[in-house]
Structure formats: structure tokens, C-alpha cells
Amino acid sequence: MTQTATFRSILAHEPIPSDDQHGYLHIQGAFCPKQQRRDGREQQEEKQESYWTVETLQTALSRVFQHNFASLGFPMAATQVEVLDTVAPFTKIRLIYETPLQALHVLVVIRQRKTTIQSLFQCIDLDEHFGSRPIQATLLTQQPQLSDTIAWTRSSPPKFRRLLMRPGESETLLQEERATTRFVFVSNLLQNEHDADWDEPFWVAQAIRSAFAVDVEVFVNHKSLSKYCHLGFRSAEEAQQAVATYQGKQVEWKWAGATGTEHSITSGMLFLDYASITQRSRRRLVRGDGPGEPSRSECTSLTADVQIPGLVLIPDFVSPEEEAVLLAVLDGPHAPWAPAQNTPTEGGTVKRSVQHCGYVFDYRTADVLRDRSNSGADCPPMPAVDRGDKTLEEYLGESVREGCGWEVVAGVIERVRRTTFSDEDDGEHSYKTINQLTVNRYAPGEGIGSHVDTPSAFGDGLISISLGSGIVMEFNCVQEETKGLRKQVFLPPRSLLLMSKEARYSWEHMIVSRMTDTIDGEVVRRGTRVSLTLRTALDKNGSPMACVESHSFPPCWGNPNLLSPLATPDCERNHVHAVYDAIATQWHHTRGKRGVLWPGATQFLQKLPPGSVVADVGCGDGKYFPAIWEAGSYVIGTDISLPLLETATSAASLCDEGVPESRRVSEPRRHLRNRPAIAVADCMSVPLRTGSCDAAICIAVMHHLSNESRRRRCIEELTEVCI
Amino acid sequence: MRLLTHNYLQSNVKGTEEGYPLGIVPETVEIEKSPVDRELLLSILPKLNYDAVHQAVAQLRLHCSTLPKLPSTLPENISNDENLVNDLYFVLFDVHVKNGCLVCPATQRKFPIKDGIPNMILHEDEI
Numbered sequence: 001m002t003q004t005a006t007f008r009s010i011l012a013h014e015p016i017p018s019d020d021q022h023g024y025l026h027i028q029g030a031f032c033p034k035q036q037r038r039d040g041r042e043q044q045e046e047k048q049e050s051y052w053t054v055e056t057l058q059t060a061l062s063r064v065f066q067h068n069f070a071s072l073g074f075p076m077a078a079t080q081v082e083v084l085d086t087v088a089p090f091t092k093i094r095l096i097y098e099t100p101l102q103a104l105h106v107l108v109v110i111r112q113r114k115t116t117i118q119s120l121f122q123c124i125d126l127d128e129h130f131g132s133r134p135i136q137a138t139l140l141t142q143q144p145q146l147s148d149t150i151a152w153t154r155s156s157p158p159k160f161r162r163l164l165m166r167p168g169e170s171e172t173l174l175q176e177e178r179a180t181t182r183f184v185f186v187s188n189l190l191q192n193e194h195d196a197d198w199d200e201p202f203w204v205a206q207a208i209r210s211a212f213a214v215d216v217e218v219f220v221n222h223k224s225l226s227k228y229c230h231l232g233f234r235s236a237e238e239a240q241q242a243v244a245t246y247q248g249k250q251v252e253w254k255w256a257g258a259t260g261t262e263h264s265i266t267s268g269m270l271f272l273d274y275a276s277i278t279q280r281s282r283r284r285l286v287r288g289d290g291p292g293e294p295s296r297s298e299c300t301s302l303t304a305d306v307q308i309p310g311l312v313l314i315p316d317f318v319s320p321e322e323e324a325v326l327l328a329v330l331d332g333p334h335a336p337w338a339p340a341q342n343t344p345t346e347g348g349t350v351k352r353s354v355q356h357c358g359y360v361f362d363y364r365t366a367d368v369l370r371d372r373s374n375s376g377a378d379c380p381p382m383p384a385v386d387r388g389d390k391t392l393e394e395y396l397g398e399s400v401r402e403g404c405g406w407e408v409v410a411g412v413i414e415r416v417r418r419t420t421f422s423d424e425d426d427g428e429h430s431y432k433t434i435n436q437l438t439v440n441r442y443a444p445g446e447g448i449g450s451h452v453d454t455p456s457a458f459g460d461g462l463i464s465i466s467l468g469s470g471i472v473m474e475f476n477c478v479q480e481e482t483k484g485l486r487k488q489v490f491l492p493p494r495s496l497l498l499m500s501k502e503a504r505y506s507w508e509h510m511i512v513s514r515m516t517d518t519i520d521g522e523v524v525r526r527g528t529r530v531s532l533t534l535r536t537a538l539d540k541n542g543s544p545m546a547c548v549e550s551h552s553f554p555p556c557w558g559n560p561n562l563l564s565p566l567a568t569p570d571c572e573r574n575h576v577h578a579v580y581d582a583i584a585t586q587w588h589h590t591r592g593k594r595g596v597l598w599p600g601a602t603q604f605l606q607k608l609p610p611g612s613v614v615a616d617v618g619c620g621d622g623k624y625f626p627a628i629w630e631a632g633s634y635v636i637g638t639d640i641s642l643p644l645l646e647t648a649t650s651a652a653s654l655c656d657e658g659v660p661e662s663r664r665v666s667e668p669r670r671h672l673r674n675r676p677a678i679a680v681a682d683c684m685s686v687p688l689r690t691g692s693c694d695a696a697i698c699i700a701v702m703h704h705l706s707n708e709s710r711r712r713r714c715i716e717e718l719t720e721v722c723i
Numbered sequence: 724m725r726l727l728t729h730n731y732l733q734s735n736v737k738g739t740e741e742g743y744p745l746g747i748v749p750e751t752v753e754i755e756k757s758p759v760d761r762e763l764l765l766s767i768l769p770k771l772n773y774d775a776v777h778q779a780v781a782q783l784r785l786h787c788s789t790l791p792k793l794p795s796t797l798p799e800n801i802s803n804d805e806n807l808v809n810d811l812y813f814v815l816f817d818v819h820v821k822n823g824c825l826v827c828p829a830t831q832r833k834f835p836i837k838d839g840i841p842n843m844i845l846h847e848d849e850i
Contacts, residue, residue, distance in 0.1 A: 566850040611766025613731070632763060636731055638843070645840055671757035675819055677728040680842040685735045685850055687843035689743055692731050692770060 007140040012201040013232070015215045016100045017141050022079070023103025024140035025095040027110070029117045031057055032089035033128035054083050057090055063124045065095055071123045073113060075105045094140075103139055108203050110137045139202065158219065160185065160230045163274045178274040182239045185275040186246075187228035188268035189253075211251040211267065212242060230275055243272045308475060308487060310501035312421050317496035321400050322408055323467050329405020329554075330439055330530050331468065352448070353441040358382040358548055359537045361438065361457070368436070368457045368537045370545060382437055383410035386551035392418070406553035409532070413437065416463055416534055421498055429500065431461040431536065433544035438533040442471065444526040447513035450476055455505060459536035459544060462499040466491045469527030472517040473497070479506040490519050493529075552708055566684040566713065569706050576704045577640055584621075584643035585650075592621035592647070595663035601699055602662075606631050612694035615721045617683045617714070618701030622648035622676050626662065629669045636688065638681035645678045684710065686717045693721045724839050726779050727815040730772055732841065734827035734834070736849045744775035745834070746826035749786045753819045759812045765802055768811075773797045780814055790814065 007024060010016070017023075033052055058081060065078040076097065084092035097103040109115070117130040162185050163178045165171060189208065205218035208229065217232030233239040253265045318326065350363055356379045360369045369377035383406050387395035392414055399407035413434065420430045436458070440448075453462055470492040477485035479502070491497055499509065516523050537545045568577070580587065601624065608614065610632030616624055619637030621644055628635040639645050654674060656664065665673040681687045683701060696718040705711045734742030777793055784790045791810040801807055825834040825841055832849070835842050 567847050609766070611763050613767060613770065634727065634763065634767060636728055640844070642840065642842065646838070649838065649840075668758050668760070671755065671816070675725070675755070675839060677725060678840055679724075679728070679732065680840060680844050682844060682850075685845060687733055687735055688731050689733045689772070692772075694770075 007142055008144075010100075010139045010141050012205060013217045013219045015209065015217060016104055016139075016202075016206060017143055018214075019099040019101065021100065021142070023097040023100035024142075025078075025097065025103040025107055026138040026140050027093045027095065028091055028136040028138075029133065030089045030091060030131045031061070031083075031093060031117055033130060054086060054090070057083050060121060060124060060126060061093060064120050068123050072115065072120065073109050075109070076102050078106075100139070100141065104202055104206065107137045107139050110135055158277045160219065160275045160277060163276055177276055179240075180236050181274050181276045182233045182236050183275045183277065184231045184233065184239050184242055185228060185273045186231055187271045189229060189270070190265070190267065207253050207263075207265075210254045212246070213238075239274070243274070246270050247272050308503045308507055310499065310503035311475070311489070311507075312498040312500070313489065313491070314419075314496040314498075315492055316494055317415075318412060318465060318467065318494045319400075320494065322396065322412065323494050325400050325403055325405050325408045326412070326532075327468055327530060328403065329409070331441060331528065352443065352446045353439075355379075355439045357437040357439070359436045359545065361436070366454045366457070368454075368545075370537070370539060372548065380550075382435060382547060382549035383407075383413060383553065384549035384551040385410045385414045387411075404553070409437075410551065412465065412532070413534060416465075416496070419496075421500070429461065431463065431534075433459065433536045433547075434461075434463070434534045435545055435547040435549075436535045436537045438535070440531045440533065442511065442526075442529045442531070444469075444515050444528065445513055447511035450474070450508040450510035452478065452505065452508050453535065456542070457538060459538050459542075460500050460504055461536065462504055463534040464491070464497045464499075465532040465534070466493050466495055466497070467530045467532070469493055469529040470495075470517075470519075470524075471511055471526060471529050472519065474510050474512060475503070476508045476510070477506060478508055490517070554707060566682070566710075568682070568684075569710075572704065572706050580641040581643045584641060584647055587644065588621045588647035588650070592623050593659070593663065595623060595626075595660040597624060597627060597662050598699060601697060602627050604695075605633075605697070608633055608695055613692065615686065615688055615693045615696040615718070617686055617696060617698040617718060617721075618704075619648075619678065620644050622678065623663070624697065624699065625676055626665050626673070629665060629672050633694075634672075634677070636677045636679070636693070638679050638683070638686060638688075640680065640682050642680050645680060648676050648678055683714045683717060686721055688721045690720055691723055696721050724820045724836055724841055725816055726776060726783075726818055726820075727767070727771075728841075729779055729820070729825070730775050730815070732825065732843065734825075734830070734832060735843075736827055736830045736832050736845060739827060739829040741829055742827050744772065744778055744828065746828060747779055747782045747820060747823065748826060748833070749783055749820050749823040751821040751823070752783060752787045753821050754787070754789070754817055755819065756813075756817055759809055760816075761808060761812070764808060764812050764815070767815075768797075768801065771815075776811075776814065783818065783820075787818070790818065 007026070009026070061081045061083070062078075064072070065074070065081055067077070069077050078095045078097055080096040082094040082096070083090055084094055095103070095106070097106065111134075114134040116132050116134055118132050120135070121128065121130055160183065163174060163181065165174060201220055204220050208218045208220070208231075209216055212231060213233075215234060219230040219232065221229070231239075231242070233242060248269055248271070250269060251267045253267065254262065358379070358381060359372070360377050360379045361367075362369050362376070371377055372379075385392065385395055385407070390398070392411060396408060396411035396415070399411060417432045417434055418430065420428050422428045442448075470490055473489050473491055475487045475489065477483055489497075499507075514526070516525050518524070539545050605614065605624065605627050608631060612631075612633040614628050614633055614635045616622075616628070616635050616637040619625070619635075619639050620641075622637055625635050625637065625648070637645075637648070679687065683698065683705075698714065698718055702711055702714060705714060729745065729747065732745055734745060736742060773796070777795060780790055780793055784792075791813065793810065793814065794807075798804065798807070801811075819839060820836055821839050823836050825836065826832070827834070
């Protein structure tokens, strides 16, 4: 051992180095006689001090630690004593023992007996005054630290978490972590409370090691020792082996007390689980998963336990089958969110997706826009049932089977209108005047601020139907006498919540923006919740407004002048235009080229006087062109799909071989076929001069238009070209 | 694109009072003779916007000097004027603008013509 050898202190959790090396114990304090400051003997002492040198200290200490050790309670003698300082007040001493375990024993004794320097020298009858503070002892080693523990010091011990599924974390990641961690959580190590001796963490750790393996790291927290500790094995394999071996078993701990007595303690039935060290980055990963607050572990309950007058929760108001169809239409690719609908509030926009039907609610003024013809007030009508002579439930059942989502929306609204809500104090109520629907989509992490729905805008009886995922709604009382009362209610999926009377007017309700909810003590991850809010919009006099409704689906915007029906809906763009563009060539070969014409259309074309000009809107690959040319007329074809139009001029189109009769063109008209008159255009805006054509055809197109106003518009365009 | 087709096309850009006739900026013009279909021509003529034909020919002649010069107004009894009938047929049926663009007279919006197919699709803010 040289002077330059580097030592580091062994942390409490670290295994004690093996016996093939020396044990090093570092003791600190002022190993120098204290000056007497009384009776004028001060001067005398100062003179005498000169005898206290490295040599004298060395001699005194070796008498203490190598010869007289037993009288201090140290179990064994030190092999060497080194004074590390060369000048007074000599603060650092290194004791070297045969083995690290011996050094540990001495350390434990020093700590437990709170040995002072005074007591050290008293045992060799050194009549000097020394400090009466306990010595600080540290166990040292020359071994390097494990690389993954390098960042830990005594002041920042590692923190652990059990590797359990937490909201927002990926399961595969978790399983991978469980399989690769070398840390294990152990509980039930002690059956009873431990005695005072256990306070020395080194000793406790050493004792726990006796039950598992000598080289295991033991992370003990005094306060929680009776409950659990964490073990760090050398490898993941060892950790897995330990879990397999000790799970549910009892173990025997053995350890020799500082005085040499053997103790033995039987543990309880052990429970082991994988754990890992929580790192800051990891925590950020969990938090960064989504916006909002973490779940607060507050007790939430069903309305059965929450007494708010007028608050009624009906579970399973909507059947699972109905829910599936509703979600398909309200949260699927054809979800009804208005194109570029912005929902400005006073301080921004509403984050969640919102769609109003019947009447628009203006978040800025917190009022209903009563004149639907105003800009911004335009929204689809309320979905209405058209059940013929069927009962409502028959109509709903059929709509569910057929997967008609909007019909189910209408049916559920009608069911709400027919529901009688009974109130203990106040008899029965139903809400037949419902004329406004708000569809909200809450992605996990989204919520709604605390509010009471504007009393002048909506009548009594607010109804909220939860679909997809449940959510915890918070109610805060604003009534003077009971102000500050707060209740939390879990709204399960498919339930209906009625807020009436006091619950509607005297309590604010809100949904906290967070990723999880705590339901009956269990943290549950939120899913996407689609809610249907049904309300009765009131006019300025407080009477229910007229119900604007329609049973033509999908619902479309009532006022074509305000929102252009000409804008291509995404559903057509994605499911019509994109498809035809992609399959154009194939369609031409398998469908168009077969030249199967509709007999009625062909007859119509043949009856036109020769020399007519025909507009073929949605002409595709020009299937009807030959019939028109052969009738002596001229055709201008338009289509939205350029790839489809290009097939009309492709080489395949221009060849005569294998072409059916209906697609053949006689010699004098071949020049027309070789360069057909075609243009890319939308049938919502046909680019032909008004009244310029003698006839217009639009074959197998109308069914691609996704709503009535677009179909109407197409017919209007066709007429305008001709008249 | 034949000039006959051009005679029917108009621009529907939002806010356009008069999207007709469309100007022609030709890049490639092809001429392909075809048998004169006198009957077809004569039955189409009454519905034709002759001013637009005249203007289109004037614009194309800058690019393609072989185009015949047409009278600025159509004579009363054209069916007797064999030359004019042939010239008109030639202009309307045999001259093809293969590439280039059409220009809306009101908004100057350009509609490209590629391989003889004009693209009249409007952007969402134009409808």
C-alpha cells in the first residue's frame, strides 16, 4: 500500500469487500490534547504541548487499538495505525484491520457506543483533555465503485420504484425493464418490530445479506425496514433467480452482534418484485406522456353516495351495441366536427373537439346564438327520428343492426326526451323540449373548466351521456350557505347524467385536465370520451326555442350561403377521389373498357338531334363518348380524377382491337376519339358557359356525393349548363 | 384541347363576374387535319360564341402563323361561303392546344393545360 492509493468510503448498501483484502477504517476528530482555559494553567499547558507529536500520537493510538482494544469493546486488534496528518491537531487516522469485516465490527462498536477521543485515551490512562465529541468513523475500500452506482453518494441515495404498470407507460418497455433489472423489492423481512441494535445500516445490511448472498447490495431505509428493502444483485439473472427462490418463502437471518453473540431472526413470508432506480429522465418520460395534472388520490364515488339535489346518474342508458355504433360515427373518420370549426373563448379556443347541433353556443359570450342565419351561428340541425310505424326501440335496434350512426344519435336523443326522471322531493320530470346537442370529444388529458351553464341560455335539465370512456366530474358548490363543498362523481361509460335544479344552478361542474382518474382508490387511465350534451336553448323571454331538426343524414349545414357545400368533404376526398386516382388504369381496363352502358342513358343520347353539344359531367374514361359521337353530336367531358381522364386518351383507348361494339368509333369520327374534349373539373363547379350545351349527362356520379346539399348542387350545375 | 372546347369553358373562380372568354397562353399547338363535318359545324355555330373564337384565333396566331384570318363578325349566311366553313371547321376542330394555360379574364387565375387536358379545379378558397 502506497500513500497515493485512492480510498473511497463504502456506502451503507454496498457489500463488504471480501476477506482477501485488508479492512480500512477512517476515524476523524481532534487527536490533540485540549488547552485548559482555567486556573491560569493555560501557559503551562502550552509549553507541555510540544511533546504531542506524530510519534507520541502513533504510540498512544497503537496502545489503544492494538493492545488495549478489548477494554473499549473492540472485538479485535488493528494490524496497523497510521496518522495521516503531520501537524497538530491531527484529525485523520487510518486503522488497518485483517479483513474488511473486522473493520466493520470496530466501526459498529464506535458508532453504537458513541466512542469519543477522550474515552479512547482514558483507557490507556492518558490524563489529558481531549474532545468529547463522538468519533466519526468511515469504512474505506480501494475497490472502485460499480459503474451504475457512481452517481450515488451518502447524501443522495438512490430512489426505487417497483416495476408495475403505470398509466402512460408502455407495457413492452416495462416487461423489458423487468427482465433486465438487477434490483429486487423485498417486503416482510421482519415479522416484528426490530430492536435498537438494528439502527446501524451497515449491520442491518450485513445481516440481510446473510439471508441472501454476501455480495448483494442492500438498500435499507430505517423507517421502512419493517416493511421493505431493496436488493441489488450483480446481474439480472441473479435477481431473477432470487425472486424465483425466495418468493413466498421464509428466510433465516444470521448475524454476529458487535460483541460476538450470534443472532438469528426468521423473516415473514417474503414478497419479492422487480424494481428499478427512478431517474429523472424516466420521471420526465412519465410526466411528458400527456398534458394535465397527475391524478390526485382522492376518493371518488358514484352518485349513489353523493347527495346533490337534482343530480341523477342512470348507468347503462345506452347499450354497448348502441355505443359502438355511436362512437363509429362520432369518433370515426367521418366524425362530425365542423370543417375548421373554431370555438373561440375569451382567452383562446376550446381545446377539445366540439360540435353543436340545433343551435351554436358561443363560448365568448357564453350565450346561445339564436338567429341561425347569422354568420357563425350556422350548424347542423338536431338529428331527428323518422321511425314510420316502428316503435322507438324497434327503430333503434334496426339502426344499430344497420350501423346507421346518426339514426342511433337521433334515437338516443328521443329516448332522453321520453325518459321520466323521478326526484324524491319534487316528483317526476321529463325534458321534452331538448333542442340543442353538443358533441364533445375529450382526449385523455383534456377537460373543461368549472362552470355553471348560462341560466339565460339554457333551461333546467342538462343531460350528459358518456361514451367510450368514463370520467370523473367534479362539482363545486357556489351556493352561499354551503359554498366550497366539493364532490367528485365518476361518470361510467354509457351512463346518463342529469343536472337539474340545485345541481344545475347552484353547483359548478368541471372535468380536471389530467391523464388518469382515481376511482374507488384505483388509478384508472382515461380513454377518449365522447359526450353528448343535451340542453334546452331558451329565447330572450326564457321560453324554449323551436327545435330545428332533420332526419336527413349525415347532418349538413343548413344555410348553403354561409358554409359552401362546394368544399370537398374529407370523406369524399379520401374515399372517392383518392381511390379513383389510385385505381384509374385498372378501373379503365376492368370496368370502363367493357363498355356496358345504361340503356336509358344510351337511348337519351341517341334521341338528341345530330349536332348537339353534350356535357358529360363525371365522364371517367369517356365510356359514353362513342355513343354521343356516333349520334352526330359533340361531347365535352369533365371529371375530378385526372388519372381517369388520362385513360381516355391512353393508347389502350385508341386501339380498336377487343373493343366492344358500344365503344367503337366509325372512321370519320376517329379524330374526335383521338383527341377527346375533356377537362379536369369538380361537378360542384362545372366550368362550362351557362346555357351553352344542349344536354348534360351525369352517370354513376351522384352516389359519390356525400350529402344532400352537394347532390342538389350537382343537379343545379347540370341544369345551368343547359339552360 | 380544341378551340371548340375552349369556346365552352369558363372560369368559376369565386367573385368572378365574367369568367369568359378564357385567354389562351399556348406552349405547344398541334394541327391535325380531319374530314370536314359540315353538318356538325353548322348545327353548333348558332350556340357558338363567335367573339371568343375570333379572340382565341388572334391569340394563337401569334404562336402559330398558319391559322387563317377570320372575319371579326360572322356573316349572315355562312353556309354558302365554303371557304369560311372550311376555315371555321379547321380552327374549331383541327387546332389543338396541347400544352399551355388558360387565363381567367377577371382574376388572371391560370388553368394549366397538360397533354390537351385543361385543369379547371379550383382551390378551396376559390369556390
